[in-house]
Amino acid sequence: MENALALKEKKNVFRMKEAGVLIALAILFLFFCLTTDSFLTAQNLLNILRQVSLLGIMTVGMTMVLVTGEFDLSVGSTFGMTGMLAGIFMTSGGMPVWLSILLGIAIGLGIGLVNGLLVTYAKIPSFIVTLGMLNVARGFALVVTGGLVVAVNDKTARDVAGIESFFFIGGGKVGEIPVMIFLFIAVIAVGFFLLHRTIIGFWMKAVGGNASAAKAVGINVNLVKITGFAILGALAGLAGIINLAFLTNVQGTTGQGMELNVIAATVIGGTSVSGGEGTILGAVIGVLLTGVLNNGLILIGASSFIQTICIGAVIIGAVAIDVWTRKKQ
Amino acid sequence: MRQELLRLVGITKSYYGVKVLNGVNLNILKGETVVLMGQNGAGKSTLIRILCGLIQKNDGRIYIDETPTELSSPAEARNVGIHSILQEPMVAPNLTVAENIFLYSTYRPSMWTYRGKAVSRNAELLLKELGISMNPDAYAKDLSMSQQFLLFVAMVMCMKSKLIIMDETTASMNAADSACIYNIIEAYKSRGNAVLLVTQDIQEAIRVADRIAVLRDGSNVGMLRKKDFSVQKIVRMMTGKDEGFLPRETVRIPGREVLRIEHAVIRNVVQDVSISVRAGEVVGVAGLVGSGKSWIAKAAYGLARLDKGNVYLMGERQRAYSACKAVKRKIAYIPEQRIKGGVFGNLTIEENIVAAIGKKISVAGFMKHRMSRYVSKQFIRRLDISVQSERQQVNSLSGGNQQKLIVSRSMAQNPVLLIADEPTNGLDITTKEELKHIFCEMAESGVGVLLVSSNMQEILSVCDRVVVMSGGRIKCTLSREEALCEGRLAEELY
Numbered sequence: 001m002e003n004a005l006a007l008k009e010k011k012n013v014f015r016m017k018e019a020g021v022l023i024a025l026a027i028l029f030l031f032f033c034l035t036t037d038s039f040l041t042a043q044n045l046l047n048i049l050r051q052v053s054l055l056g057i058m059t060v061g062m063t064m065v066l067v068t069g070e071f072d073l074s075v076g077s078t079f080g081m082t083g084m085l086a087g088i089f090m091t092s093g094g095m096p097v098w099l100s101i102l103l104g105i106a107i108g109l110g111i112g113l114v115n116g117l118l119v120t121y122a123k124i125p126s127f128i129v130t131l132g133m134l135n136v137a138r139g140f141a142l143v144v145t146g147g148l149v150v151a152v153n154d155k156t157a158r159d160v161a162g163i164e165s166f167f168f169i170g171g172g173k174v175g176e177i178p179v180m181i182f183l184f185i186a187v188i189a190v191g192f193f194l195l196h197r198t199i200i201g202f203w204m205k206a207v208g209g210n211a212s213a214a215k216a217v218g219i220n221v222n223l224v225k226i227t228g229f230a231i232l233g234a235l236a237g238l239a240g241i242i243n244l245a246f247l248t249n250v251q252g253t254t255g256q257g258m259e260l261n262v263i264a265a266t267v268i269g270g271t272s273v274s275g276g277e278g279t280i281l282g283a284v285i286g287v288l289l290t291g292v293l294n295n296g297l298i299l300i301g302a303s304s305f306i307q308t309i310c311i312g313a314v315i316i317g318a319v320a321i322d323v324w325t326r327k328k329q
Numbered sequence: 330m331r332q333e334l335l336r337l338v339g340i341t342k343s344y345y346g347v348k349v350l351n352g353v354n355l356n357i358l359k360g361e362t363v364v365l366m367g368q369n370g371a372g373k374s375t376l377i378r379i380l381c382g383l384i385q386k387n388d389g390r391i392y393i394d395e396t397p398t399e400l401s402s403p404a405e406a407r408n409v410g411i412h413s414i415l416q417e418p419m420v421a422p423n424l425t426v427a428e429n430i431f432l433y434s435t436y437r438p439s440m441w442t443y444r445g446k447a448v449s450r451n452a453e454l455l456l457k458e459l460g461i462s463m464n465p466d467a468y469a470k471d472l473s474m475s476q477q478f479l480l481f482v483a484m485v486m487c488m489k490s491k492l493i494i495m496d497e498t499t500a501s502m503n504a505a506d507s508a509c510i511y512n513i514i515e516a517y518k519s520r521g522n523a524v525l526l527v528t529q530d531i532q533e534a535i536r537v538a539d540r541i542a543v544l545r546d547g548s549n550v551g552m553l554r555k556k557d558f559s560v561q562k563i564v565r566m567m568t569g570k571d572e573g574f575l576p577r578e579t580v581r582i583p584g585r586e587v588l589r590i591e592h593a594v595i596r597n598v599v600q601d602v603s604i605s606v607r608a609g610e611v612v613g614v615a616g617l618v619g620s621g622k623s624w625i626a627k628a629a630y631g632l633a634r635l636d637k638g639n640v641y642l643m644g645e646r647q648r649a650y651s652a653c654k655a656v657k658r659k660i661a662y663i664p665e666q667r668i669k670g671g672v673f674g675n676l677t678i679e680e681n682i683v684a685a686i687g688k689k690i691s692v693a694g695f696m697k698h699r700m701s702r703y704v705s706k707q708f709i710r711r712l713d714i715s716v717q718s719e720r721q722q723v724n725s726l727s728g729g730n731q732q733k734l735i736v737s738r739s740m741a742q743n744p745v746l747l748i749a750d751e752p753t754n755g756l757d758i759t760t761k762e763e764l765k766h767i768f769c770e771m772a773e774s775g776v777g778v779l780l781v782s783s784n785m786q787e788i789l790s791v792c793d794r795v796v797v798m799s800g801g802r803i804k805c806t807l808s809r810e811e812a813l814c815e816g817r818l819a820e821e822l823y
Contacts, residue, residue, distance in 0.1 A: 199691040206684055209675035215632065216664045216671065217685035217738065218656025276675035 017270055018282045020321045024314075025289045032296035039299050046177060052291035053184035054079075055261055056284065057239045060191035061232030062266045063283040065126075067195065068228040069208035069275025070119060073130040074111065075236040076258035077137035082108045083240030083250045084141050087150040090157050090166070097162035101241055108237020109230050111137060116226030134259065142252035151249035170245025180242060187235065192280040194231070204228060208275030264311060265290050268318040289314065331358040333395060334491060334523045335380075340389035342375055345727030347756075349375045351547045352389070357492065362514060362524040364534040367544035368567050368784050369754050370761075373527050376544070377496055380525070381413045382406035393491075410491035414498050418481040422470035426480055427452035429469055434487040459483055460512050475502040482513060493517065496527045500618045511537055529617050529783070531560050543567055564819040568786050581793060584608035586644060587746045587777040588629055588660075593638035599624045600801045601638075604779075606746060611768060611778040613792030615822055618783065621801035623665055626750040626781045630662040631655045643745075656685060661739030663732075665750040665781075671735045672723050679705040679719040681734050685742050708737035712767070729760035736767060746777045753787055765791050785818055797821045 032039040058075050065072050086104030089095045095103070111133060118129040157163050172179040195201035203224045207214045214221050244250050269286025271278030290311060297307045335357040342350040350372045357363050367373050378384045380391075382400040391398050393409050400406045406413075420429050427449040434455070438447035452465040461479050469477060478498055485493060499507040514524050514537060528534050534541055541553040543566040550566045588606040593599055599621045606612045616622040627633035629640065631650040640647045642658050655662070664670035673681050682705040683690045690701040705719050712733045716726065723731060732752065739747055749768065753761040768791050772778050782788050788795055795812045797804045805821055812818045 193695075197696055198694045199687050199696060200694060202680065202696060203687070205676060206673055206680075209673040210670075212670045213664070213673055214684075215652050216630075216662055218653045219684075219687075220653050276673075 018285055021268060021270055021285045021289060025285055028292050036299045039296055048291045048295045049181045050178045052287045053180045054239045054243055055265060056184050056287040057187045057235050058262045059265045059283045059287050060187050060280060061235035062262050063271050063278045064195055064204055065228045065232050066266055066271045067208045067278040068204045068225050070126040070225055072232055073259050074133035074137060075262050076255040077134045078108050078111050078233055078236040079240040079258055080255035081137045081141040082237035083244040084150050086241045087152045087244050087250060090152055090160050097166045104241045105234050105237040109234040112230040112233020116229035120222035120225050145252050147252055149249050149251045153248050166245050169242060188284055195280055205276055264315050268315060270322060331360060334359045336392040338390045341387050343387060347727055349547050353549055355542055357523045357525060359521050359523055360518050361539040362518055362526060362537055364538035364541045365527045366534060366541055366567060371544040372547040373544055377494055380411060380494060412485050412488060412490040413494040414481060414485060415496045418477040420469045420477050420481050425466050425468055426463055427465040429480060430484055433484040456483060460509055475506040478502060479506055492523050494525045531563050545569060581609050581772060583610040589641040591639045593628055594636045595624050595633055596636050598801050602803055604796055606777040606779050608777045609772055609775045610793045611772045611780055611791050613788040613795040614781040614798060615788050615795055616798035620798040622781045622798045623750055626748050629748050629779060659744050660746045661742045661744035663735055663739055663749040663752045667732055672731050674724050677720050678716055678723055681723050682708055682738050682741060685738050704741055708741060712737050729756045732756060744776055747771060748779045750781045
């Protein structure tokens with residue numbers, strides 16, 4: 001027993017909570033390295049990172065919401081709506097880029113706040129609130145554009161201040177590395193500090209672990225939950241805007257179904273749906289796992305239908321491992 | 330000599346190395362009612378849960394009709410004819426009374442179809458036979474708690490059984506409904522069956538029992554026959570004759586008032602209660618289950634909203650009072666339910682100890698891990714919590730150590746007022762004594778303590794004043810001297 005604990009103290013990789021997914025990721029990685037020639041190239045690996053960075057930014061936020069014991073289905077719609085509104089602000093609104101970005105993120109934050117307020121003060125289950133918000137935000141995006149595409153390019157936003165920097169965010173590179181990846185890493189770093197190094201993160205874990213005990217030690221449970229929703233909303237807004245900068249055009253249906261991918265990556269990363277358990281490191285590994293799986297399956301020529309099946313199986317497998325290990329404890 | 334229905338020999342059960350039952354013997358004859366009594370934590374519930382097959386004994390033997398029997402699951406207990414009515418009525422709230430009875434009864438008017446009218450008629454007959462007046466077509470969720478219990482008793486009566494176990498079934502019932510239960514018990518045992526009843530109410534026990542078995546700290550203290558029943562004798566057996574009256578060396582001089590509750594009303598549970606606690610004194614709130622004593626603790630800590638009345642802290646009236654505000658005012662709280670309301674199972678020991686002192690362990694929101702480790706180590710040593718590492722998960726600790734963790738959490742707050750709700754419930758005797766000492770120490774260092782407890786010994790050994798509650802009201806307030814006076818507290822309490 002003493003020995004086992006000593007090992008734990010030293011942060012043995014195999015005793016970490018994330019060990020299961022990490023091993024799965026390593027096995028997949030090796031498998032694709034061996035079966036394809038094109039997987040293990042700098043270009044492809046950077047590609048994977050770029051592909052997952054938008055998903056990853058939201059997963060960081062989703063981890064926090066799940067840790068507080070709540071749930072958010074509205075991120076896909078928030079993602080679509082904020083990107084679209086930021087685009088409209090720039091093109092039809094003629095606002096400078098920095099203001100449009102800021103407003104976009106603020107709108108995401110606002111949606112998160114509304115979710116949080118409805119869950120905590122109106123005491124509606126988060127599943128229902130965010131399911132409703134999913135539809136409301138999606139519908140709003142469709143109404144605003146009338147179902148048309150919003151494009152931000154040299155034609156529509158020629159005179160907008162700072163438009164070059166906007167395109168740089170989406171498509172630019174520093175050396176060989178896309179800017180998007182840096183943004184993803186920045187969000188990971190901030191998320192890590194917030195959840196694991198600040199008192200807010202500590203409160204999130206406490207609230208998710210035992211809400212009534214958290215109340216009994218004087219933690220403002222509602223405020224903590226709302227903070228989680230607001231952070232996720234803002235991050236979804238950020239991701240939506242980066243998406244617009246990358247694609248240069250979005251439509252009312254952008255980001256549809258994305259919420260499920262975000263939740264899948266979060267859960268694969270070992271975050272418990274019942275609250276209290278979850279790490280940013282796990283979230284990152286979960287996102288990478290889905291990215292590697294998708295990319296690798298394309299390279300070995302599997303159809304997109306097969307990919308869907310694989311992702312589904314991985315979700316169930318990951319949670320099964322989580323449940324089993326918990327039972328053993 | 331009547332035949333023996335049940336015999337328990339040397340039943341032993343321990344949790345995490347703490348013995349909660351230590352060689353308990355009990356026998357029940359056919360056609361009698363045995364009442365099981367004991368203070369909180371005496372092991373009554375554990376014994377019952379073993380008889381229901383909900384948990385497994387570590388040692389000992391169970392004989393039913395003189396054949397050795399293993400009760401390894403609830404289904405097995407039911408198969409041998411043991412049915413139980415525990416503290417929750419197990420009725421389906423969205424079904425009607427008749428439909429609930431139909432679930433348990435063998436009455437089937439038709440093979441394939443459900444015939445509502447026939448089922449309803451059948452239920453009506455059954456209820457009449459049992460002497461329960463209840464509309465068979467009413468929904469169970471519309472019944473009062475008391476009536477839901479009656480319904481559940483009727484449901485259990487539908488099944489074939491030899492022994493029915495009732496765990497404080499009548500605690501939340503009104504007089505008429507409990508009388509109904511007593512009649513049902515009489516009729517049931519006259520058919521050669523037996524009832525094992527657990528209750529805290531001595532008057533009730535004397536009224537219905539043929540014999541009374543008393544447990545204390547997980548062991549038999551004795552078995553009383555009908556001719557020996559007396560309130561005094563039972564109280565003495567439950568509490569242990571001269572135990573627990575700690576001689577107090579130091580004299581406490583109470584300081585200024587830290588908490589005052591004035592004319593508190595919480596709908597249905599608390600009626601016009603006023604209590605005041607001064608710095609450096611321990612005020613006890615004694616009462617049985619359902620007396621509303623827990624609500625006083627919750628109200629004092631801002632966890633329950635008062636419908637009427639006010640809470641004053643340090644003489645200042647609190648508006649929109651909440652637990653967050655209470656913590657800011659340096660008030661600590663030990664909740665009644667350790668697992669449900671106290672411990673963070675997902676956090677480490679260290680994190681559990683510092684959970685209430687966010688300000689002290691963070692600078693500008695950033696955690697100072699060194700500080701929290703220092704604080705937790707200090708308390709682990711001071712309260713002698715047996716842990717391997719402060720990074721250990723809380724779930725691996727015993728109940729006693731978990732409770733010490735919660736106590737150290739509130740001590741870390743450096744409180745001016747400690748509100749403790751049944752803090753020694755379900756703990757072993759050594760830990761109980763340790764915690765009592767801690768509360769006394771805290772009071773002597775100038776902390777006001779509000780101790781809510783149904784354990785008389787505990788109240789008598791640490792409190793300066795005792796407020797006895799019953800039915801949501803204050804029944805009387807006793808000074809320490811009055812309470813210690815031979816059996817006075819017991820008299821008021823039971």
